[in-house]
Every structure is written in structure tokens, then in C-alpha cells.
Amino acid sequence: MNAQQAAGSAVEAPVLKVQGLGLEFRTRSGIVHALEQVDFELARGEMLGVVGESGSGKSVMCFSVLGISDAAARVTAGSAVFGGMDLLRASESELARVRGREISMIFQNPRTALNPIRKVGRQIEDVLRRHTTTLADQLQERAIAALAQVRIPDPARRYHAYPFELSGGQCQRVMIALALACNPALLIADEPTTGLDVTTQAAIMDLIAEISRERQMATILITHDLGLAADYCDRIAVMHAGHLIETAPTAELFRAPRHPYTQKLISATPYGATALEELASIPGNLPDLRRGDLPACRFSERCPHVQAACGQVLQAVQVAGRHTVSCWNPQ
Amino acid sequence: MSALLELQSLKKLYPVGKTGRVQHLLHAVDDVSLTIAPGESVGLVGESGCGKSTLARLVSRLIDPSSGSIRYEERDLALEPAARFSRSPLRNRIQMVFQDPTDSLNPRYTAFETIAESVRLLAGVRDAGEVRSRVEAAAAQVGLPHELLPRFSHQLSGGQKARVGIARAISVRPQLLILDEPTAALDVSVQAIILHLLAKLRAELGMSYLFVSHDLNIVRLLCHRVVVMYLGKVVESGPVDQVFNSPLHPYTRALIDAIPKGGAAGRPKPEADAAVATMVSGDPMSPVDPDPHTCRFFGRCPQSGGRCNIEMPVLQALRPGQDAACHFPLAPATGKV
Numbered sequence: 001m002n003a004q005q006a007a008g009s010a011v012e013a014p015v016l017k018v019q020g021l022g023l024e025f026r027t028r029s030g031i032v033h034a035l036e037q038v039d040f041e042l043a044r045g046e047m048l049g050v051v052g053e054s055g056s057g058k059s060v061m062c063f064s065v066l067g068i069s070d071a072a073a074r075v076t077a078g079s080a081v082f083g084g085m086d087l088l089r090a091s092e093s094e095l096a097r098v099r100g101r102e103i104s105m106i107f108q109n110p111r112t113a114l115n116p117i118r119k120v121g122r123q124i125e126d127v128l129r130r131h132t133t134t135l136a137d138q139l140q141e142r143a144i145a146a147l148a149q150v151r152i153p154d155p156a157r158r159y160h161a162y163p164f165e166l167s168g169g170q171c172q173r174v175m176i177a178l179a180l181a182c183n184p185a186l187l188i189a190d191e192p193t194t195g196l197d198v199t200t201q202a203a204i205m206d207l208i209a210e211i212s213r214e215r216q217m218a219t220i221l222i223t224h225d226l227g228l229a230a231d232y233c234d235r236i237a238v239m240h241a242g243h244l245i246e247t248a249p250t251a252e253l254f255r256a257p258r259h260p261y262t263q264k265l266i267s268a269t270p271y272g273a274t275a276l277e278e279l280a281s282i283p284g285n286l287p288d289l290r291r292g293d294l295p296a297c298r299f300s301e302r303c304p305h306v307q308a309a310c311g312q313v314l315q316a317v318q319v320a321g322r323h324t325v326s327c328w329n330p331q
Numbered sequence: 332m333s334a335l336l337e338l339q340s341l342k343k344l345y346p347v348g349k350t351g352r353v354q355h356l357l358h359a360v361d362d363v364s365l366t367i368a369p370g371e372s373v374g375l376v377g378e379s380g381c382g383k384s385t386l387a388r389l390v391s392r393l394i395d396p397s398s399g400s401i402r403y404e405e406r407d408l409a410l411e412p413a414a415r416f417s418r419s420p421l422r423n424r425i426q427m428v429f430q431d432p433t434d435s436l437n438p439r440y441t442a443f444e445t446i447a448e449s450v451r452l453l454a455g456v457r458d459a460g461e462v463r464s465r466v467e468a469a470a471a472q473v474g475l476p477h478e479l480l481p482r483f484s485h486q487l488s489g490g491q492k493a494r495v496g497i498a499r500a501i502s503v504r505p506q507l508l509i510l511d512e513p514t515a516a517l518d519v520s521v522q523a524i525i526l527h528l529l530a531k532l533r534a535e536l537g538m539s540y541l542f543v544s545h546d547l548n549i550v551r552l553l554c555h556r557v558v559v560m561y562l563g564k565v566v567e568s569g570p571v572d573q574v575f576n577s578p579l580h581p582y583t584r585a586l587i588d589a590i591p592k593g594g595a596a597g598r599p600k601p602e603a604d605a606a607v608a609t610m611v612s613g614d615p616m617s618p619v620d621p622d623p624h625t626c627r628f629f630g631r632c633p634q635s636g637g638r639c640n641i642e643m644p645v646l647q648a649l650r651p652g653q654d655a656a657c658h659f660p661l662a663p664a665t666g667k668v
Contacts, residue, residue: 053518056487125374167614168379197378197545202589223516227591268523270548271592276530279552282520 014041015186015218016065019076021088023057023064030290034060037246038078039316040237042186045216047209049221049229051265052239055286058222061239062188064088067095082186101131104179106208108191110171120174121147121159122312127181144178149206169200173207180211187212190222200258205232227271230254233324238262241286241298243314249324258319258330261299297328305329334366334402335539336390336507341399341409343385347619356371357619359385360396361563364646367507372533372540374550374571376586377560380615384430384511386560387543391427391509392416403507423453423503430512432492436484442495446470446502454503470494472535473528490521494528497594501532508533509541514549526553547590551575559583562618562627565646569653577663579655581634626658634659 014195024031052060052274063069065080065087080087083102087095099105107113115123124143128134130282134142137151140159147155150173163171172192179187189208193201212219223229229236230250237247237260246259257263267280284302287294295301300310309328316324343360360382367373377383388394390401392413401408403421411419429435436445446466450456456465470480473494484492493513500508510529514522530553533540544550550557551571558568559580567580578584616630625640626632632639639657646656 053520169614198547198589199378199585202591225591226519231591265519268519270519270523270526270546270552271590276526276552279523279526281523281527285490 002208005025014043015046016080017041017084018065018080019078021061021064021080022076023060023069024074024076025070025072026074027072027290031290032289033242033294034073034289036065037314037316038242040244040247042220044185044218045213046235047219047221047233048210049236050220050222051224051226051235051236052228053224053286055241055289056239057242058239059190059259062105062190062220062222066099066105066188070309074116092295100127100148100184101182102184103186103188104182104184106172106175106187106189106192108194110175111163112222114171114178115287116163119160119162120166121161123174124178124181127178131182142181146181147174149180149211150174150177154178168196172196172200172204175219176204176207176211178249180215183215187217188222189219191224192221193228196226201228208232226265226269228239230271238265242289243298243326244316245299245327246323246325248325249321252320252323256320256323258323258325259299259327260303260329260331263331281318297326305331333368333518335369335404336367336373336541337400338363338365338400339388339400339402339562340364341389342397343382343389343394344397355619358382358621359618360389361621362399363560363563363565364655365558365565365568367539367541369506370533370537370539371556372542372554373559374554374557375541376541376545376547376550376557378545378586378615380562380618381560382563382618383543383560387427387509387511387541390541391425392422393427400623422506423449423509425509426500426505427509427511428496428500428513431516432489432496432513433484433516435496436492436630438484441481441483442475442487442491442498445484445495446480446499449499450502465502466498468569472501473498488521489517490524493517493521493525493605497525497528497532501536501538504536505538507539507541509543511543512545515544515546522549529553547575547586553606559586562615562621564627564656565654566628566657567653567655568646569650573650577661579649579660580628580657581632581659581661582628583655584661611623626656634661646648 003326019039021035022037024033038061061314066074067087070138076090121143124146125139128139128142144155144159147158152158152170193204196204208271221229221233233250235247235249236253238245238277240261246262254266257266264280268282270279287298287301295311296313297310300306307329314326316326341360341363344356344358349353362574363386375383389396392408393414396409399409416422446469447462450462450465456462467477470477475491475494475498479487514525517525521540523601526549542550542554554571555573557574559566565589567574567583574583575587578587621627624643626644629635629639636659644656644658646654648654649660
């Protein structure tokens with residue numbers, strides 16, 4: 001049973017359900033506790049923003065779901081159920097069938113993610129050949145159609161282009177065409193517009209949002225830009241130092257953020273501010289995740305509202321409809 | 332108030348190959364004039380490839396202009412080649428903070444050595460004790476704890492490296508600080524700290540800033556005036572709030588509309604905004620040998636009319652203090668954010 005059928009048979013069944021995900025890296029300087037107790041789920045047609053600072057574990061989380069983590073990584077706990085299959089326990093061959101076909105990923109830097117010495121049209125054909133039963137004489141036609149769908153001008157000519165001949169925005173469009181070639185049920189976009197200009201960023205995000213809506217595709221948008229997530233996502237999950245600390249529908253998160261870190265993050269983002277004085281800064285740094293004595297709440301050492309209870313093991317608390325927060329002293 | 336720095340018709344053209352005997356030229360900075368008053372903070376915005384970094388490097392005299400003048404306190408710095416300017420007594424008046432705090436620090440220097448090098452070479456301080464006190468003073472000004480001074484750059488966090496880069500620049504007490512996207516590589520929480528630091532330093536030391544950024548939100552918060560560049564040309568300049576609230580040039584409008592609205596709206600974009608975003612989805616024209624009679628924004632511009640590819644619009648004052656280069660400037664009503 002593939003994910004689309006699963007989502008169709010029961011209305012409420014999530015496309016992806018991650019529970020209690022824990023992950024660590026074994027390095028020479030010690031064990032990095034990169035993820036702990038991460039829970040989230042994603043419905044069909046929903047766009048979830050995963051927001052956090054660098055090093056908060058947002059990319060690692062998605063890599064582990066796809067089974068493409070670094071060799072030093074080890075999943076210590078949890079499950080990630082997609083279409084009835086636990087991706088964290090699936091064999092490499094099972095994962096290979098899912099990756100690129102039912103779950104696709106758009107990587108951060110399109111220039112390094114594309115093969116520099118292969119024509120972009122050929123790269124799309126590679127995906128089609130691997131995952132679909134497209135006949136050889138129709139491959140080119142379908143690759144050109146895929147390029148046209150992401151609104152690359154003159155797709156028949158661009159089919160023959162190499163990545164270096166295209167602008168950054170065009171390369172990202174090719175990445176999107178690659179990711180969507182097999183009509184996936186879940187798209188993971190890892191900082192898809194970092195390094196692009198604002199006007200290009202708006203065009204690329206509009207394209208992703210439009211296609212997600214059209215195909216009722218579940219989408220995870222990983223970004224450090226809270227403002228960008230606010231513009232496009234239905235729900236936002238905030239990560240801090242390997243913990244998922246707050247999840248809420250977008251408007252609710254901005255109207256009533258409950259976790260002190262989320263509040264700080266919102267007021268540090270310059271979109272709403274009218275003067276520099278309004279821009280808050282978050283004192284301190286992320287804790288060193290190699291420490292053996294990491295506090296139960298990894299924000300407690302930077303938190304202005306810290307209290308005695310903060311040393312106890314955290315539980316995500318539901319504070320409103322789909323709004324959960326992991327904090328002993330939510331504001 | 333007389334200008335601290337005045338650029339006049341500054342050009343930087345790069346030769347990029349030949350067809351037969353015709354030399355092709357890439358117009359990186361094309362006929363740019365602007366002034367910066369003492370204590371003023373000027374933002375320079377535009378998309379990648381518009382020439383803003385080239386302009387910053389011209390002003391900081393790391394590269395030589397093809398033509399035009401850079402007047403600094405009655406002297407034309409453009410007359411002196413960049414290689415010789417590095418030994419000029421004026422070198423320490425204009426300092427630069429580079430984009431990537433990792434790449435712009437020597438990995439084999441400690442934070443102390445990084446700052447001390449410019450104190451010794453540019454401020455001409457010889458005495459070891461005085462070098463130390465100047466370095467420590469600069470570190471204190473940027474909020475870099477003294478115990479971090481013996482560290483190498485790989486032992487520092489992104490925000491700490493940014494502070495070292497700023498301390499290096501201000502240690503020689505410049506009058507003009509050129510900041511090339513100083514927060515582009517930083518997280519929002521650290522970015523906020525660095526922006527507060529920059530605002531504090533400017534107030535304390537009375538420096539002028541030329542703040543290069545692609546992020547209009549930051550420019551809005553930190554600068555008095557903003558200059559918008561497109562393909563080597565200044566298309567609009569004016570007081571930052573005025574330009575933000577009622578831009579004259581369609582490109583400025585497009586740039587402002589493309590900024591995520593974030594917490595202010597908290598909702599997915601309305602359809603009207605999506606239409607504006609697609610209006611500039613095309614790519615800019617080639618900066619190599621552009622037609623001197625065509626507006627650089629022609630082809631991407633929704634306002635394009637008959638004159639736009641016959642006559643290059645000239646930058647002129649269309650409202651008090653606000654200049655734009657456009658044949659069909661936006662009316663105040665349509666220019667709202």
C-alpha cells in the first residue's frame with residue numbers, strides 16, 4: 001500500500017508520523033545528542049515549517065527520516081511511519097524504493113546537489129527511468145514536460161543545458177522538477193531558497209506552494225527564516241538544540257507563542273519590527289550537545305523564566321487544539 | 332553638512348572576451364554617484380550581481396575604478412592605484428567588514444593577532460604594550476571577552492568571529508565603515524545582537540556606514556538612507572522610511588513586495604502578492620555590453636512603455652530627497668507596502 005492510498009482510505013491518517021525520535025552521532029570528541037524525543041505528524045496537503053537556528057537538528061531530523069544520515073549517526077529511539085512502513089527500521093532496498101518516488105527532497109544548494117557534468121534533462125530522465133515505467137522513447141518528452149511545469153522558459157532548449165549554464169533560481173527549479181517528477185506524497189524542502197535573491201525566493205516558494213496545493217502533497221519546509229515559514233506554512237514546528245519545543249498552526253504560533261524560546265525567536269526576526277530597539281536578542285548559545293549532563297530542558301540555561309521544575313524530564317503538553325509545547329513554565 | 336564621501340560617475344567595467352576586434356565589457360558598476368555625510372548610515376541594496384559588492388570594494392579601495400572620482404575630504408582617492416592606497420595614511424580612515432566571518436579571518440592567527448595586525452600596520456603602533464591595550468579596547472567595544480583573544484578562528488562561534496571582524500575594522504578608528512552583508516551568515520538571534528552592536532558603535536564613535544545588504548528589513552532598521560541598485564545602476568535612493576512606504580521605482584516596489592511578511596501577517600500570501608512576485612520572475616538582462624539607450628529593468632518591468640527601450644531614464648529628484656531613474660514612476664498610492 002503506498003502512502004497516497006493510505007491517506008485516502010482514512011481521512012485523518014497522517015502521511016508521516018514521527019514519534020519519540022532520538023538520534024546521536026558518535027564522534028571522536030564524544031557522543032553528540034543530536035535529537036531527542038521528537039514527535040510530529042503531517043497530513044495530506046499540509047505544509048509544515050520546521051524552524052530553528054543552525055545546529056538545532058532540523059536537517060538531521062529529515063535526513064534520518066529518509067535514511068540518508070551521516071555514517072556516524074545512530075537512531076536511538078522512535079519511529080517514523082510513512083504509508084504503513086517504519087522508515088527508521090526499513091531496509092536499504094525498501095528505502096531506495098520510497099526515496100525519490102514517494103518521498104522527495106529538495107536540497108539547500110542546487111548547484112552542488114545537481115550533477116555538474118550531466119545535462120539537466122538527462123538528470124530528470126534518470127529519476128523517471130529508476131522509479132517509473134516510462135518507455136524509453138517518451139523519457140525526453142516527460143523530462144521536458146517536467147521542466148515546463150516548474151516554469152523554466154524554453155524547456156526544450158534548457159533540457160540540453162548543464163547546471164553551470166543556468167542561474168541559481170533556474171537550478172533550484174530543476175531541483176524541484178527532479179523532486180516532483182514521480183509525484184511524491186511527501187516533499188522535504190531543506191532551505192530551498194537560501195542563497196537566492198528575495199525576488200527569486202518569492203517566485204520559488206510560490207511555485208512550491210502552488211504545486212503542493214495542486215497535488216495535495218504533504219510538504220516539510222526546513223528554514224531558519226521564521227518570516228518565510230509564516231508566509232507559506234499551515235503549521236510551524238520550532239526546534240532548539242535537538243528538541244522540538246513547540247508546534248502550532250502558523251497564525252496561532254505568532255499570536256500566542258508559549259515557549260520562551262519561540263517568543264524570543266519571533267521578536268528577534270526583523271519582519272515586524274519598526275525600530276532596532278524592538279529587535280530582541282537571545283543571550284547565550286546553544287548548549288554543547290556533546291555534554292553528558294545536558295539539562296532536561298536544553299533551553300533552561302538561557303531561559304529568563306527558569307524554575308526548579310525545569311530539571312525534570314520534559315513532556316509535550318497540548319495547550320490548545322493542535323498547539324503543543326515542551327516547557328514546564330509556558331508563558 | 333558637507334559630505335564625508337562623494338562618488339561621482341563611478342564606473343567599473345570588466346573586459347570579458349572579444350568577438351573579432353570588439354572588446355566586450357561587463358558593466359559591474361555603471362555611472363554611480365552618491366554621497367555619505369559624516370555620521371550617516373547608508374544602505375546599499377540589490378540582488379546578487381547588481382554590483383553592490385563591487386561598489387563596496389571600489390569605495391574601500393580594494394580595486395581600481397575604470398573612471399569617475401571618489402572624493403574623500405577634498406581628495407580624490409580614485410587617482411591613487413589600489414596597490415599604493417594600501418600604504419596611504421588614509422587607509423585606516425576607510426575600513427571594511429567582510430561578508431563571511433569565517434573566510435575573512437586568517438585561520439592561523441589568533442583573534443588577538445588578527446586585530447593587532449591592523450593596529451600595527453594601519454595605525455602604525457609599534458609599542459607592544461600599546462598594541463595590547465588598543466586590541467583590548469577594540470575587543471571591549473565589540474563585546475568580545477578577553478579570554479577569547481588567544482583563540483584561533485575555528486575555536487570561535489559565528490557571532491564571536493563577526494565581532495573579531497568588526498573589532499579589526501574599528502581598532503584603527505575609521506571614519507567610514509563599509510559593511511558587506513555582515514550578518515548574512517549568522518542566525519537571527521546572533522544577527523540581532525550584531526545589529527544592536529553596530530548601532531551602538533556608530534552612535535559612540537560617530538562613524539559613517541555604507542551598509543551593503545540584500546536584506547531590506549535590516550537596512551530599514553539600521554540605515555538613514557537607502558540606495559537601490561539594479562545591474563550596475565542606481566535606480567532609486569532616498570530616506571529609508573520614505574522609500575519603504577512609497578517607492579518610486581517599480582523594481583524597488585518588487586523588492587519590497589518579495590520580502591516575507593512574516594509575523595506581521597502570519598497568513599499565507601494573498602493572491603495579489605503572488606501576482607507581484609511573478610511579475611519579476613524573469614532573469615535580469617546580461618550585464619555584458621548592455622544597450623546604453625534601454626532601461627536596465629526593461630523586460631522585467633510591469634510598467635514598461637514606449638520610451639523605456641529608446642531612452643535610458645536618468646536618476647533625478649522626483650520628490651524631496653527621493654531620487655529615481657524611471658520614465659513611469661509609481662504614484663504614492665500604488666507604492667504602499
